[in-house]
Amino acid sequence: MVADHSAGTLLELAAAGRLAAEYPLVCRIVAALAEQEPARGEVARAGRLLDRVDPAEIERLHPGLPGVSVGITGHGTLSALAPALRAEFARHGLVARPTVTGFDGYVRELGDPASELSAARPDLVLCVLDPAMVFDEVPVPWTPADVERAATAKVALIERLAERYTRAGRGTLVLNTMPLTRRHTAQLVDWRSRARLGAVWRQANARLLALADHHPSVVVVDLDPLVAEGVPVGDDRLGTYAKAHLTDDLLAAYAREIGHLARNLVGRTKKCLVLDLDDTLWGGVLGDDGVDGIEIGGGYRGEAFLAFQRVAKQLGSQGVLLAAVSKNDPELVERALREHPAMALREADFVQVVANWRPKHENLAGLADRLGLGVDSFVFVDDSAYERGLVRRELPGVAVVDVDGEPALHPGRLLRDGWFDQRELTGEDRVRPARYREEAARKGFLDRFDSVEDYLRELDVRVRVSRATEPEAARISQLTLRTNQFNLTGRRLQPQDVRRLMRDPDALVLSVHVGDRFGDSGLVGAVLARWHGDLLHIDNFLLSCRVFSRSVEEACLNWVLRHARERGAGAVLAGYRPGGRNGLVREFYPRNGFVHEADDGTMLTFRHPLTEIPPPPPHIRLVEVHEAP
Structure with missing residues (x-):
């Protein structure tokens, strides 16, 4: 938490003409002020100070914002x-x-x-x-x-x-x-x-x-x-x-x-709600009070905790991933979630439940790694000021929600900042938690094999690449907004932008569906391309982190290259724009036969001559492939 003199710090920066130069600090201060209920006037004052600053100067000094x-x-x-x-x-x-x-x-x-x-x-x-x-x-x-x-x-x-x-x-x-x-x-x-x-x-x-x-x-x-x-x-x-x-x-x-x-x-909607348990999701300390002694349902405080659980369950039903991180005995937590008769949230509602005695920020970092998400996708709720402060200091990208000893106020404090708000809910959103639980089963399946190659062969990965349909526009837009790692250019599109591209005769909008022995992962990727004469230019390529490490991206690119050659293309061009967390795909095109062609300072452009296209990965079946016009 920024110290109480934060508002004064803003005034000092303004007096020194340093608001633009110190804008990341300004953002942290305003965020801290906004978390304090009585600070509405201070936030308004911050806005008036910022109104004197040229936005172009801020963007010049901080091009990544x-x-x-x-x-x-x-x-x-x-x-x-x-x-x-x-x-x-x-x-x-x-x-x-x-x-x-x-x-x-x-x-x-x-x-x-x-x-x-x-x-x-x-x-x-x-x-x-x-x-x-x-x-x-x-x-x-x-x-x-x-x-x-x-x-x-x-x-x-x-x-x-x-x-x-x-x-x-x-x-x-x-x-x-x-x-x-x-x-x-x-x-x-x-x-x-x-x-x-x-x-x-x-x-x-x-x-x-x-x-x-x-x-x-x-x-x-x-x-x-x-x-x-x-x-x-x-x-x-x-x-x-x-x-x-x-x-x-x-x-x-x-x-x-x-x-x-x-x-x-700009693609900064949060994806995962991480909840503390003791005195946050239920009243009391599980280790001291036992499963039968915690407050949940029955009595006014128990009803308040139950109401908060129902709010979390409602968010989870719309694609928000729910996870729990608690300093507790894991077997006791498992019993509470399974056996307490009044519990609204059960094990099946969570994609992960982490109960141990490690620091919360370490558990959050580990959780992000297991889910394939960045910690900046997390909203963390905890009644402990110490734990909240530690997470804010060690993981500044995490949105931290302050709750205290009054559980009736928990729902309002969680909901007031709309961390999970999005333009349009898709069918994929409603099944997202189940997809992540399937992913956990895949990782358990991996442990049975001596090599990744054997694992992938037995996984029976199926990939379908086809021209996107109108009902898929909202999901493809969502991929551009929410995907940060496998996002080659960072281009963000609203649903109407995707629909406009789909109507453009020179544009090629492809959807990527993936399934395997554990189930259907759904629409997890998209390729946005455009014809320029006899050149096909890939404007962006997106893939959900849920299907990383299965060579799905190579299979999709193989399909695009073969399609371009069949249409008489002389070459395929593709761009990569560095930014945010997409560094892991910087070499994606060079690894797949593209050669570097240009660098304008913001975008790297690569070319594939289409003279030699290797076959798709042997463990992947390209199924129901429809010829794109």
Whole structure:
């Protein structure tokens, strides 16, 4: 944990003109401030300090930090949103490049191809909607029917703008629901009319929320849950005099949600929730209290721990990997998970349960190695301040969630930062934990053989390479966002980007499915390529860490090379861009017959002449291979 003088350190850095130079430190400080509930004002102050710093200077000094460009438009005054975004992006190690357009200019910005936002092509466009958009259009006096007409027309306009924006393919458009305030409902003196107004308003918001179903490039943030947590919607004076129809506090809470979205956009969504056990997942100390003595279900504290387990189980059902790391006797932990009658989480819910007396940070590092993940994929929850501090110091990439002796607060503290948020859930997500448990069985199977070659032969690996279909677009996008090790160029694509490539006659989007004697691993890889005359250029090649060390990548590349030659290609070009954790694939193309051709400082380019293509690895069966057009 950064010391209490962190806010003062930011002021010192700002006074010295060092915020850009020390931006990684700034990110750590803002992250620490954001973890402290009373520090909301300090985070806002950090955003205002960062608003004075040129993002280009930060990126020049720290080229490895991902930057996200954000266009901000809407109906009211939104000047407070840019600094809030800068702070929220910083706490995730990102650089925000916000641009705020003119007042009430959202129609032109979204609808005119020559507008400022259209020309800038930002990664995210935030069109911030507020209640005044509707109530500014109603007559005085007004009735619920007047509001219904105005809301229907306004939502129809936004639907048309979203449709136009989606067709233009200019990144991700973020909309939001419009909160209904008492200032408006109280102007109706009978409860029947108020009920009618509430129904009308919710119908309009339901139409907004449905836009995400119809337009893959649209995200809709529901503001009602934020308001329900006590965040005020409007300030009468600022709304009247400055046309700031949403409070700074609500814009800050909204910016927090956008920070989660930006984190997903650059591939930094977390994958694994690692839970301590004693006084975190259940009450009491298992070694002292025994299986029958721990608190889980029954009694108010036991019910609180049970509620937390149910939240973790809910996350696990959507593809979040659950693991436990505890200083405990492993046999006793096994008994508790199997035998305690009130336990919501059982052994089968975890991909790994680690119980021993080693330091937690060492166990987390070992767990990452066994799962084939980076520790920066982990969210760690522990009630011990000592253990949390040790993990923060030794493994700074791990997101650490502070919980204490009040288990009723555990769920809120875990959920408030949206560590696992993603654009779209796929079928692969729901079966991911089972895939990792199958992988554990594979590793146990390996121990039975004297050589890797014998193991691979008996594993019976099956690989299918085929042209990707529309339902696979979301999963391929997810691979580009979540895969960091076998990711040759680091290119991140949203689902709409993948679908656009699939419609391009010069593009080749391939999906890779893998199975073996232990089951179907699913869609675990993708090849994104493009034809340039008689050259096929591989723009990116991705493979999930779950199928490493089986030569799947060589089999896929063999298929691509043979396909290119059959189509009359003169050569295949492929790129490698160093970055993050993909160093292990730097020599992938040279190892497979490619020769170095160019280096522009950011990308290495390789060429395969297609004169000699070795056969695929002998232990792999290429099955159901469909000719790609």
